[in-house]
Amino acid sequence: MRRIFLFPVAAILIFSFRLSAQDPTFQAVLDRNPVGQGEQFTLSFVLGNAGMGGGRNLQLPDLGKFHIMGGPNQSSNMQFINGAVSSSITYSYILQPKEIGKFTIGPASIEVNGTAYKSQPVTVEVVKSTSKPQSRGNDQPDISAEIGDNLFLRAVVDRSHVTQGEQINVVFKLYTRVSMSNYSPGKNPTLSGFWSEEIENPKNISLTTETVNGKQYRVGVIRRMALFPTQSGTLEISPFEVDAVVQVQSRRSRDPFDAFFRDPFGQSVNYAVKSDPIRIKTDPLPPGAPASFRGAVGRFTMTARVDKQTTKTNEPVSLKVTIAGTGNVKLLESPAIELPTDFEQYTPKVSDNISRTGDRISGSKSFEYLVIPRYPGKKTIKPVTFSFYDPGKRSYVTLSSSPIELTIEQGAAQLPSLISGGGKEGVQLLNQDIRFIKLTESSLVQKGRSSLISPLLVVLAFLPLGGLVGAFVYAKQKKADRLDDIGFRSRRAIKIARKGLRTAEDLLKKSSNDQKLAFYDEVTRSMWKYLGDRLGIPPAEMSIDRAITALSARSAPQDLLEKLRTLLESCEMARFAPSSTESIAMQKTYDDAKRVIMNLERTIKA
Amino acid sequence: MRILVVLTALVLSCFSLYAQAPDQLFLQGNEAYQKGLYAEAREAFERILSQGYESGPLYYNLGNTYYKSGLIALAVLNYERALRLLPGDDDVLHNLAIANLAITDKIETTPRLFLWDYWDALKDAMSTSAYTWLAYGFFASALICACVILLSSSFAIRKLMFVGALISGLLVLPSLGIALARNADQHRTDLAIITADIATIKNSPDDGSSDAFVLHAGVKVQITDRINQWLKVRLADGKVGWLNASSAEVI
Numbered sequence: 001m002r003r004i005f006l007f008p009v010a011a012i013l014i015f016s017f018r019l020s021a022q023d024p025t026f027q028a029v030l031d032r033n034p035v036g037q038g039e040q041f042t043l044s045f046v047l048g049n050a051g052m053g054g055g056r057n058l059q060l061p062d063l064g065k066f067h068i069m070g071g072p073n074q075s076s077n078m079q080f081i082n083g084a085v086s087s088s089i090t091y092s093y094i095l096q097p098k099e100i101g102k103f104t105i106g107p108a109s110i111e112v113n114g115t116a117y118k119s120q121p122v123t124v125e126v127v128k129s130t131s132k133p134q135s136r137g138n139d140q141p142d143i144s145a146e147i148g149d150n151l152f153l154r155a156v157v158d159r160s161h162v163t164q165g166e167q168i169n170v171v172f173k174l175y176t177r178v179s180m181s182n183y184s185p186g187k188n189p190t191l192s193g194f195w196s197e198e199i200e201n202p203k204n205i206s207l208t209t210e211t212v213n214g215k216q217y218r219v220g221v222i223r224r225m226a227l228f229p230t231q232s233g234t235l236e237i238s239p240f241e242v243d244a245v246v247q248v249q250s251r252r253s254r255d256p257f258d259a260f261f262r263d264p265f266g267q268s269v270n271y272a273v274k275s276d277p278i279r280i281k282t283d284p285l286p287p288g289a290p291a292s293f294r295g296a297v298g299r300f301t302m303t304a305r306v307d308k309q310t311t312k313t314n315e316p317v318s319l320k321v322t323i324a325g326t327g328n329v330k331l332l333e334s335p336a337i338e339l340p341t342d343f344e345q346y347t348p349k350v351s352d353n354i355s356r357t358g359d360r361i362s363g364s365k366s367f368e369y370l371v372i373p374r375y376p377g378k379k380t381i382k383p384v385t386f387s388f389y390d391p392g393k394r395s396y397v398t399l400s401s402s403p404i405e406l407t408i409e410q411g412a413a414q415l416p417s418l419i420s421g422g423g424k425e426g427v428q429l430l431n432q433d434i435r436f437i438k439l440t441e442s443s444l445v446q447k448g449r450s451s452l453i454s455p456l457l458v459v460l461a462f463l464p465l466g467g468l469v470g471a472f473v474y475a476k477q478k479k480a481d482r483l484d485d486i487g488f489r490s491r492r493a494i495k496i497a498r499k500g501l502r503t504a505e506d507l508l509k510k511s512s513n514d515q516k517l518a519f520y521d522e523v524t525r526s527m528w529k530y531l532g533d534r535l536g537i538p539p540a541e542m543s544i545d546r547a548i549t550a551l552s553a554r555s556a557p558q559d560l561l562e563k564l565r566t567l568l569e570s571c572e573m574a575r576f577a578p579s580s581t582e583s584i585a586m587q588k589t590y591d592d593a594k595r596v597i598m599n600l601e602r603t604i605k606a
Numbered sequence: 607m608r609i610l611v612v613l614t615a616l617v618l619s620c621f622s623l624y625a626q627a628p629d630q631l632f633l634q635g636n637e638a639y640q641k642g643l644y645a646e647a648r649e650a651f652e653r654i655l656s657q658g659y660e661s662g663p664l665y666y667n668l669g670n671t672y673y674k675s676g677l678i679a680l681a682v683l684n685y686e687r688a689l690r691l692l693p694g695d696d697d698v699l700h701n702l703a704i705a706n707l708a709i710t711d712k713i714e715t716t717p718r719l720f721l722w723d724y725w726d727a728l729k730d731a732m733s734t735s736a737y738t739w740l741a742y743g744f745f746a747s748a749l750i751c752a753c754v755i756l757l758s759s760s761f762a763i764r765k766l767m768f769v770g771a772l773i774s775g776l777l778v779l780p781s782l783g784i785a786l787a788r789n790a791d792q793h794r795t796d797l798a799i800i801t802a803d804i805a806t807i808k809n810s811p812d813d814g815s816s817d818a819f820v821l822h823a824g825v826k827v828q829i830t831d832r833i834n835q836w837l838k839v840r841l842a843d844g845k846v847g848w849l850n851a852s853s854a855e856v857i
């Protein structure tokens with residue numbers, strides 16, 4: 001029983017294997033014919049049943065009458081139909097005819113398992129132009145009237161009044177009551193003033209039903225976007241256009257034949273659907289932004305860490321600042337980091353990771369700073385600060401990391417080049433080394449000893465000072481001695497006598513009674529002073545006799561001495577008996593005194 | 607007995623090693639320098655300093671050893687010190703110029719009146735003690751002339767001596783003034799050399815203060831004020847800021 005049942009199964013299997021060993025076929029296929037001038041068409045060569053090896057060495061016929069616009073595009077196809085395996089490989093070329101006419105495309109050849117196969121020649125008819133566009137143009141107004149409010153596109157925003165940088169969700173929904181075989185997005189909305197992020201752009205639309213104005217529509221969300229205004233003011237989301245292919249039943253034709261031969265699913269018509277423009281009012285960010293604010297809006301967290309805490313000089317350290325959260329993640333700018341001054345910093349490496357799941361755009365953006373310490377020591381990177389505006393709290397939030405401590409060890413010794421020339425002077429002195437040390441005389445002294453004042457100097461300074469004082473004292477003493485000296489007095493005697501006689505002469509000229517007396521006084525005094533000084537006789541011991549004796553001892557002539565005695569006596573008399581005095585006598589006395597002194601000066605020696 | 611002699615000799619040699627005469631150390635340092643043993647030479651020179659002796663040649667030689675060891679800042683410091691004791695010395699000036707080429711910072715000096723250069727040249731023409739002795743010489747000669755005036759009876763000699771005393775007396779004060787100025791220059795404590803590899807100059811004497819600028823080793827600064835461990839410094843180009851005292855050494 002069982003054996004009987006098995007037989008047909010085996011037979012089918014064997015049969016199917018036999019079928020699979022069919023001969024290969026090679027055919028040329030045109031996608032349409034005739035073709036309008038300037039229109040593109042596809043020429044395909046279909047290789048059937050080539051087996052696992054496939055075809056090799058495809059030789060194209062002459063295609064000189066056509067422009068090759070694309071290809072070869074290779075596609076393979078395998079089918080199991082009722083147990084029969086059929087495979088086919090298609091090589092297709094997109095061609096555009098150059099001129100009008102009938103053209104024959106010659107056979108193409110291909111090698112399968114060493115045997116060459118040729119396709120059949122095909123003939124293409126190129127006509128002036130097709131009548132298609134015209135008929136579509138005629139239909140258009142009717143179609144739009146027909147479709148009317150049965151097909152429209154709506155842009156829905158979740159809010160129309162936001163703060164700059166806050167997220168807005170826009171949903172483009174297609175409402176339809178007509179049967180629509182396909183659609184393709186046409187013109188994208190222009191979104192100037194926004195940073196946009198696609199949330200959803202589905203290939204397959206799931207339809208829901210919605211009732212608008214009492215009519216039931218099938219609704220599909222065809223696009224969902226997140227927008228972040230980058231400037232304030234009124235911003236516009238311009239219309240989004242969708243080209244829909246709509247199946248319409250031509251109702252105006254009453255021709256039963258026509259209706260019969262037409263496509264039972266109706267006619268396919270291209271129809272452009274547009275959404276309405278939407279205005280978004282955007283408020284500027286409130287004032288009072290912190291210094292580290294750089295336009296981040298949303299809610300974020302920040303981490304800052306270095307890849308190693310200890311490093312060596314000239315070895316780079318990577319400082320990674322990661323900001324994660326929801327908001328305008330992509331617009332985040334690198335936070336400023338304050339490095340110790342002897343660090344070298346390079347522009348950060350930025351990477352971002354944006355997640356579109358859910359309603360809100362979230363994600364993280366990381367900034368990797370490569371810093372190179374140049375000098376050893378313990379260094380601190382100041383806390384990294386990052387500020388954002390939280391639209392939920394309506395306030396600015398500043399995040400700040402903890403300071404980052406780095407220990408930098410001395411790396412491979414990088415000896416400073418001893419002379420790094422800089423400027424004119426440097427060039428001039430380049431390759432000159434320092435001069436040699438001083439070998440001779442250390443001339444070492446105790447530190448802190450003053451070179452200004454030495455004890456010797458102090459002693460020596462008093463020497464001339466003492467000398468001066470001594471000289472001064474000596475000179476003064478000498479002067480005093482000289483005043484007492486007889487010789488000195490005698491040298492000066494004539495001078496003093498002359499001075500006294502000159503005074504007497506003045507008195508003589510005045511010739512009043514008082515003056516007369518004074519005249520004789522002066523003459524007497526001068527005479528005595530002269531004799532005293534000249535002869536070295538102290539005033540107490542002075543008398544006429546003493547003077548005469550001294551003078552005669554100095555070999556003065558006798559008559560001169562007599563004359564001196566007479567003069568002195570007459571003067572004494574005149575002083576005590578002034579009545580007898582007269583001008584002539586006075587003149588005589590004066591002349592006598594003068595003459596006596598002059599003669600004495602001339603005669604006496606020393 | 608013999609052992610005792612050896613022991614005494616050993617002890618004596620130890621003493622002589624530890625308490626070497628500074629002059630001997632100086633020669634020792636020079637020898638090491640000539641052999642290229644800069645570290646040893648440096649040690650010898652530093653020991654002289656630690657014994658409390660100094661001299662221009664010593665600082666100059668020490669500066670050379672620092673330069674050869676690549677410690678430019680200390681070389682500059684010691685050349686500056688040498689220059690104080692040997693003002694205008696050609697070798698010191700040359701080596702200081704070379705060492706200054708090797709420092710990182712190039713400070714533009716503001717030009718000053720040429721009279722100051724004349725004044726410096728005059729000051730550097732002789733050592734302080736030479737100027738002091740010069741002042742003393744003028745002083746003494748003025749006094750001697752005065753003595754002669756007092757003692758001489760010859761009018762011609764007295765006239766000559768008066769002129770001599772006047773000229774000498776007028777020259778005493780300038781030479782004494784230069785000597786004092788030089789002495790003040792030598793004992794200045796307001797000039798320092800940055801010895802740290804890198805010194806951050808702050809805007810105020812406080813670690814948290816913002817950085818004004820950065821100096822590297824070897825730069826000469828003028829100290830204009832001190833608060834605790836902070837020095838207010840002024841650069842030759844007029845920049846002013848606060849520096850931690852640990853990163854600089856007074857010349």
